[in-house]
Amino acid sequence: MQKDRIRWNEKYKNKETTSVKPSKIIEQFYRLAPKGRTLDIAAGTGKNSLFLAEKGFSVDAVDISDVALKTFSRCHSRVHAICADLDTFEIPRERYSLIVNTRFLNRRLFPYIREGLVTGGILIFESYLEGTGEDYCRPSCRDYLLRDNELLHAFLSMKILFYQETKIHDQKDFCHMASLVAVKI
Template sequence: MTDQDRKKWDTRYKNDLGDFAPSSILTQYWQLASCGSALDIACGNGRNSFFLAEKGFTVEAVDISTVATGHLNDKHPGIHVICQDLDTWKISPNRYDLIVNVHFLDRRLFPMIERALKPDGVLIFESFISQNAHPFGLRNNELLHAFQTLRIIYYEEKPNDHEEFNQMASLVAVKQ
């Protein structure tokens, strides 16, 4: 699946690198984290990575797309690019002050994300909800329950105008 996924995302980013404004949930809550190491999961064009690097974080930006990661290479000294298939990637434990996961869902990563946060580390997670049990969509309250051992700062499920998913789940949590 790796080659198919890489080709799919490379084609998408060749045609459109997307919006360069950082995610609004990130701009609202990033300051809860100690400025240190950050992980941007499925970073795409790097919009959130750039934002965090400008705030002083050292960011590991991970994405499967060679086009997206190629766009990020050598653009900011605070961003370390990792071109990797997230379906097989392992996240090192106790490593990050902040983890950002926006518009990506791989349930296999949930326990690794939790373990990868340092004490008082912050998780900012936002992804789509599917009412049709779509494999790339969350179920209602799934995100909230997946990280229930963290201290939840903010959680919301709200309407979304995405063509395939009509709701979005947003979570901000701190590891105690």
Template sequence: MHEDRTRWNKKYTDREWTAEPSDIVRRFYSLAKPGMALDIGAGTGRNSVFLAEQGFDVVAVDIAEKGLAQMAGAHANLLPVCADLDVFEIPENRFSLIANILFLNRRLFPWIMDGLAPGGVLIFETYIDFPSGRGHRRSRDFCLAENELLYAFAPLHILYYEETQKTTDEGTSRLASLAAVKK
């Protein structure tokens, strides 16, 4: 935990991060009823701030206080929580929206489903492992297998699922994107 916090605090100090919300959050947030939202692995809060501006009461969870500090005071209905997501517990039936963007902790999958209120919306996007090691080098522990996200959240009503390839200055990555509703 301490190593993760130190590493992420350094990343949030050493580079400029975008304030723009992710496209998938912008595309699907309106499917959720106004209420509580949880942003898992919130980082500097780009999605948290956006959701707060849309009227959600947002709990933004991240291990790095340097990232969370960048959103502190950004909105009255935004609560930054510094916590290790390896041990974090999501309360049951609490959230009308849960966003998990560019973060992966498979242990949280059942907690995420349980944390959604009935009719709650899950917006999830993260990296997929490249076959044969091509593309951006990421640890396989933090990358999905093909279709893994689709199967992991099969108990929900899947509204949207796509696997895409994206090239940036940092290299080529593959992403899995999902929007789903708790039945």
């Protein structure tokens, strides 16, 4: 949606520094995936895409913000930036050995994520929970927040290797996150 692109481009334009460290959960679990193609859903400024490309994966990095994608897409030959709206984006079937989704939620994608993996492929998914009213660093709109156990239930047709719901400290703030690692069987 054009409105989302403008909003996210504005955010990224004004951002002074971008994190280059990958998400902890990616560092912890990426080795479980067979080498091959990776899909980074809502890649942002590419911290996970670049890390995975360095580790030998070919990465399709999808995001609506061309400003964010421009910051990193030329940094690695194994990263393929795709500027697209995930409200309508079609994940190719049985294409990926690894799909990662961090700090982003689009429930429409749940079945397509599973279908997008090859058998034996790994999903690493971590995003914000509703948490308590005191959570600061999370989206304000409830549509973008997971309910308790929702992520676990969404992927029960896969073999769950790891699942947790926990409070995460982010600089001075905190939020609650659900984290899942699963393999397609």
